[in-house]
Amino acid sequence: MSEVPRELRDEIPSFDDGPTHHDHGPIDWTGLTSIRGAKSALEIGTIIAIAIGVFFGLEAILRLSDTPTYIFPKPTGVVAALTDDFQLQYAHHLWVTLQEFFIGYAIGSTIGLILAAVITQKPFVEKVVAPYIIILVVTPMVALVPFLRVSLIQGVDMWPIIVAVALASGPMVLINAATGFRRTDLAKIALARSYGASTLQVFRKIRFPLALPMIIVGYMIGAIFGLLTAIGGEMVSASEEGGLGRQLIYFSALIRMENFGAVLMIIAALGISIYVVFYFIGKRWASWES
Amino acid sequence: MSPVEGTAKLEIRGATKTYEAKTGPVHALQDFSLEVAAGELVCVLGPSGCGKTTLLWAMAGLHALTRGEISLDGSPITGPRPVEIGMMFQDANLLPWRNLRKNIELPFEIKKRPVDKGRIEVLLKEVGLDGFESSYPRELSGGMQQRASIVRALAPDPGVMLLDEPFGALDAFTRDEMNLLLMRLWSETSKTIVFVTHNISEAIFLADRVVVMTPRPGRLARIFDIELPRPRTVDMTFEPEFIELIQEIKRTVESGARHTVEVE
Numbered sequence: 001m002s003e004v005p006r007e008l009r010d011e012i013p014s015f016d017d018g019p020t021h022h023d024h025g026p027i028d029w030t031g032l033t034s035i036r037g038a039k040s041a042l043e044i045g046t047i048i049a050i051a052i053g054v055f056f057g058l059e060a061i062l063r064l065s066d067t068p069t070y071i072f073p074k075p076t077g078v079v080a081a082l083t084d085d086f087q088l089q090y091a092h093h094l095w096v097t098l099q100e101f102f103i104g105y106a107i108g109s110t111i112g113l114i115l116a117a118v119i120t121q122k123p124f125v126e127k128v129v130a131p132y133i134i135i136l137v138v139t140p141m142v143a144l145v146p147f148l149r150v151s152l153i154q155g156v157d158m159w160p161i162i163v164a165v166a167l168a169s170g171p172m173v174l175i176n177a178a179t180g181f182r183r184t185d186l187a188k189i190a191l192a193r194s195y196g197a198s199t200l201q202v203f204r205k206i207r208f209p210l211a212l213p214m215i216i217v218g219y220m221i222g223a224i225f226g227l228l229t230a231i232g233g234e235m236v237s238a239s240e241e242g243g244l245g246r247q248l249i250y251f252s253a254l255i256r257m258e259n260f261g262a263v264l265m266i267i268a269a270l271g272i273s274i275y276v277v278f279y280f281i282g283k284r285w286a287s288w289e290s
Numbered sequence: 291m292s293p294v295e296g297t298a299k300l301e302i303r304g305a306t307k308t309y310e311a312k313t314g315p316v317h318a319l320q321d322f323s324l325e326v327a328a329g330e331l332v333c334v335l336g337p338s339g340c341g342k343t344t345l346l347w348a349m350a351g352l353h354a355l356t357r358g359e360i361s362l363d364g365s366p367i368t369g370p371r372p373v374e375i376g377m378m379f380q381d382a383n384l385l386p387w388r389n390l391r392k393n394i395e396l397p398f399e400i401k402k403r404p405v406d407k408g409r410i411e412v413l414l415k416e417v418g419l420d421g422f423e424s425s426y427p428r429e430l431s432g433g434m435q436q437r438a439s440i441v442r443a444l445a446p447d448p449g450v451m452l453l454d455e456p457f458g459a460l461d462a463f464t465r466d467e468m469n470l471l472l473m474r475l476w477s478e479t480s481k482t483i484v485f486v487t488h489n490i491s492e493a494i495f496l497a498d499r500v501v502v503m504t505p506r507p508g509r510l511a512r513i514f515d516i517e518l519p520r521p522r523t524v525d526m527t528f529e530p531e532f533i534e535l536i537q538e539i540k541r542t543v544e545s546g547a548r549h550t551v552e553v554e
Contacts, residue, residue, distance in 0.1 A: 187383050
């Protein structure tokens, strides 16, 4: 019966003659957690040793070659620049970037999630909407910020960047969540229905939990794209409040490379934080998948 | 053993189901009629694709028939009847994101009924799963998952159980163990059971009557009354009487297959 097309097998479960397997769709959860959580002391030690080696190795090379700071800042210089005047030079801009990121991300991801749940109910709607989602996914929303600032949302506030963040993160959540909602496990839906479940109960008890791992993946990718867009948006057209992206431009224009390096460190820390947060969310809510 | 007119628990009359597939209509089930008495254990046997799951899903009210009618206690089945009918699916069909207890509580949750903790505890003990309540399905063996699935189906105490090849994915030993467990639980209650399988010896081992279906489109080929004494044991499956029955039923299944090939 293996030649029976997939659509038909969905309709007539009896025609599948092999034992039904736990097929939860083409998701490779390991992509998100490929850097495994449980590490041995040796692994952790090695990771720290590499970090220390790179830090001091770079320091030594730059000192021995007498490279000027404006060509390449020394790691110790960057750390000093970071800790020296954190409150004045970075804290405010970090706060601006975080606001733009979180507001835009909250709006974009919420709309993306709701749209995903709605459009996957009707294959026709999904097929019609798909090309437009692809356009949103592949368009770098950073490029929209200057346009938004002079055209649609005139002004010098954070809104053009917030909108760009929403437009960057929303489609990522949408496209992944839609993949999740499309994973209809007919046997499990039938199980719920045999207990008299309503459409809403089927959604809450079966479809949503089944989609949750993909929704989390979407939220993580959306967060990373949102952060990139916030920083990039500030680089091309910041609000009068500034932001980490504008500080990059500012410090490089002044050839203050140690400060520039310090801003980069903060941005990297934000990215790593996103990864760590989603690592634990995935572990808590989606570990049944692996 | 065939029920007397008017006393049937389940009544299937002229059940016919046709699917529209891309390649044209698929006749899954044709003019199938059967009566099942209260407290009876009937096995529906047929090759893969003969429409037995289609039949069972229609009995569970999960999809409508193209023609014909199925009624339970005299009232036609038009949708799921969660209070009266419990369904077990191919493989254990547990929700992997819920632990055992949460899986077993699912029917109560959906029906918004208070969880019958005492009954669940007794059942868990009976199938040897007490102490595994907080385990997740992936941490359990296939047999244990299947036992949890039995507990989930029995916990809300339905009068009718519909089982769709529930043990098809298990190895032979575990399957025997599950069949014995099922018969023990059945003999302790007075449930009406319709059990779909493509395994002849499993069908004979369990059933009061074995209903043999022809390959697609599924029609009734023949009904065998199984008069083996109860309680049944695995040893019985090696008796000549049992093996004779297997051969006779096998011949019926095969002649049904040849018949269909000739027609086509």
